[in-house]
Amino acid sequence: MRRDTWLWIAGLSLAVIALGGLMLDLTPDGQTRLSWIISMAGAALLALAATVWLRRRRPPSAGATRRITARQRILAGYVLAALAVAGTAIGLAVASVGWQHSPGFAQLWLVPSRIAAARGPAASQATLGVRSGYTDPEAFHLVLRRGTSTIGTWNFTLAGGQSWQQAIATQAGQHLTAQLTTAGQPSVQTVGITSS
Amino acid sequence: MAAGVLVISAAYAAGRSGSGGPVWSAAYWLGETVLFVPLVWRLLSRLRLGETEAVVLTLSLAIAIYLIKFFYSPAAFVFPDELEHWQATNGLLASHHLFGGNFLLPVSSTYPGLEEVASALVSVTGMPVFVAGLLVAGLAHLLFITALYIVFREVSGSPRVGVIGCAIYVTNPHYQVFDAIYGYQTLGLAFFGLALVAALRVYRLGSTSRGVAHQVRWWVLAVVLIAATVVTHHVTSYALAAALLLFAAVAAATARTRGSISLAVLAGTCVSFIAGWVALVAPSTVGYLTPALHSLKNGLVGILTAHATPGGTATPAGPVADQLAGYAATALIMTGLPFGWWQIWRTQRRDAWALALGLGAAAYYLLALLRVTTPDGAELAGRGLTFVYIPVSYTLAVAIAGPGMALLHRKRRAGRASWAIRAGQAARISLASVAALTLLFGGIAYGWPPYWERLPGRYVVDGFESGITPEGIAAATWARSTLGPGNRIATDYTNYLLMGSYGDQNPVGNLDELYCSPSWTVGDATLARTQAIRYLLVDLRMSQHRSLSGGYFTDRSTACPAPIPKQYLTKFDTVPGFSRVYDSGNIVIYALPGAYHAP
Secondary structure (H helix, E strand, O other): OOHHHHHHHHHHHHHHHHHHHHHHHHHOOOHHHHHHHHHHHHHHHHHHHHHHHHOOOOOOOOOOOOOOOOHHHHHHHHHHHHHHHHHHHHHHHHHHHHHHOOOOOEEEEEEEEHHHHOOOOOOOOEEEEEEEEOOOEEEEEEEEEEEEEEEEEEEEOOOOOOOOEEEEEOOOOOEEEEEEEOOOOOOOEEEEOOOO | OHHHHHHHHHHHHHHHHOOHHHHHHHHHHHHHHHHHHHHHHHHOOOOOOOOHHHHHHHHHHHHHHHHHHHHHOOOOOOOOHHHHHHHHHHHHHOOOOOOOOOOHOOOHHOOHHHHHHHHHHHHHHHOOOHHHHHHHHHHHHHHHHHHHHHHHHHHHHHHHHHHHHHHHOOOOOOOOOOHHOOOHHHHHHHHHHHHHHHHHHHHHHHHOOOHHHHHHHHHHHHHHHHHHHHHHHHHHHHHHHHHHHHHHHHHHHOOOOOHHEEEEEEEHHHHHHHHHHHHHHHHHHHHHHHHHHHHHHHHHHHHHOOOOOOOOOOOOOOOOHHHHHHHHHHHHHHHHHHHHHHHHHHHHHOOHHHHHHHHHHHHHHHHHHHHOOOOOHHHHHHHHHHOOOHHHHHHHHHHHHHHHHHHOOOOOOOOOHHHHHHHHHHHHHHHHHHOOOOOEEEEEEEEOOOHOOOOOOOOOOOOOHOOOOHHHHHHHHHHHHOOOOOOOEEOHHHHHHHHHOOOOOOOEOOHHOOOOOOOHHHHHHHHHHHOOOOEEEEEEHHHHOOOOOOEEEEEOOOOOOOOOOOOHHHHHHHHHOOEEEOOOOOEEEOOOOOOOOOO
């Protein structure tokens, strides 16, 4: 095997996928798991056949036994040490993803139900929602007003990534406003819509 | 090298944990030094360098540098181009068909090579797109540098030139990050490099007596790799065509008729594939590249007529130390190239490939001028250096491996004490190592990421990678699930990227007029209507911080006050018909009149 054989195997594999994908795109199903598996298997068989053909006249090489020298053992030690250091570096990088400081936040939304396609027939409904982007559980206080009158208040606690959602009945021309307060936070988040 | 990688990983980790100050910035540079200098020392201090050692050093260097890119964002794609291709790959996986459109980078959907390879891997193995992307980009990165090594090695006949050439190439401003990201150029470069190797073998077929099968093999490989380059990345395929034409022309001039015909056939194949692809599949490429070509043309005309527009860059130039490193690296290369040319002329003037590489290196002077004389010259020169650095690296490597090594290891006076000889050599090698470090540091200073986000973790409003926060990602994810895909949404730069990728929206990032005035005017309403804007996103952090990247929107040349006064951004609360449908503290989304009813 030539030294650069691996290079051609890898490079040609990528090239065959890039070009073969164009052919798959012409099929009705396009690029699916099945079509990729079948085409890759076919390409591998073709490559195997080509290899056999190219090597048909080449005499089999005699297997040579090689002794591992002391220098090679030392080199192997260096390689292992380098791999250990690189592995530590990779571990540190992956672990440090969790160290990234990010201020928490809460998402508040109020949208007419018809915004999201096929969310029900209710032209007179809105969706009020909250999602916590804090790492720890946080207590929230939510107030919903129709014009100036309060029509609902909710107190709830959400863990990080957890959502709260409520369907709200609306009438045409009414203005709805929701205000969210997070415990211990001075700011108030506000959303508002006018039903049509 | 591994120790350098560890130091850089520690510096990045410190950046992410919020403690990345000057000390950790210095640690980053120390890491780069520890990674690079031992390699340089090894190459310059040994008079004998075997093939195996050269290959191992080249591959180790490429792997170490790819690890640095991986450490920058080990959990998700954050580079703008990566987000664009990540979204395109998700689109392909969902639709199973190509050319489905990409809101962020429309032209990329007509060059689907990268997405095809990654989506095939995802389809067959079930691994996440991020992991598949890392594997594909990493493999491509490795293949490209290996291909370069083979070209340098075979053209020069010397493993030392091969590995020195690769070591110089990695100092190219975009090698460490931009050419290693999950982007179509990364894979295109791998095909480009392999196509060059195949073309070199085709060229040399004439001088061997190998059989038909051998000849067919290299022709088939060359044509397949040229085709793969064409369907993967536009500019890389043009560079490949230009390189093949140059090699063919020089071969013809040096009377290698058979070789030059082979190369001309390959160049013609490449040009015809490009023409066919652009005409039939990717006509949008013309419109995409036209502004850059205009800029390039104007810059070149300016240089040739000595009426250059005083330069500058699209993004700020950076600290003085960065600029000095960049200029020093440029000066070193400009000084070194004539020595390489002299050496090529002296020892390889009959080798068409060596001559062509020497000729190609001359383009470096043009790019250096372009950088300082054209408004967006830094961007153009940076992109061009990815290709021009190949002949530059070869030419400099020839100079270093020839007269350079002789100079480093000369023994002046007979009878001089051996310790004095060794000390003199060590001093000269140290000096050469400093020069090599200057090249590396200059490349990093001119390269990516820019200075304000060299360590990850610090938030910079509308900075490229540094503008991406969990809050922005959450807003985009909410838009996808609640508003549905494909809405036209006006936004700033960072949220443009996030809305177009995580949000699957059709964002518009250059409507700065809507944000940069104290009141909502009839003109604003008309603009929003003509742009079919249904939602408008406001990131209130634009009122708290200046943008280090030169602007808040995709068109960074706009004259928006910095920071933008808060009342400019909160004016939308009082615009009749606007509904404030989303608020996450810093990010607010408004629905414009008719947003709910639009199809």
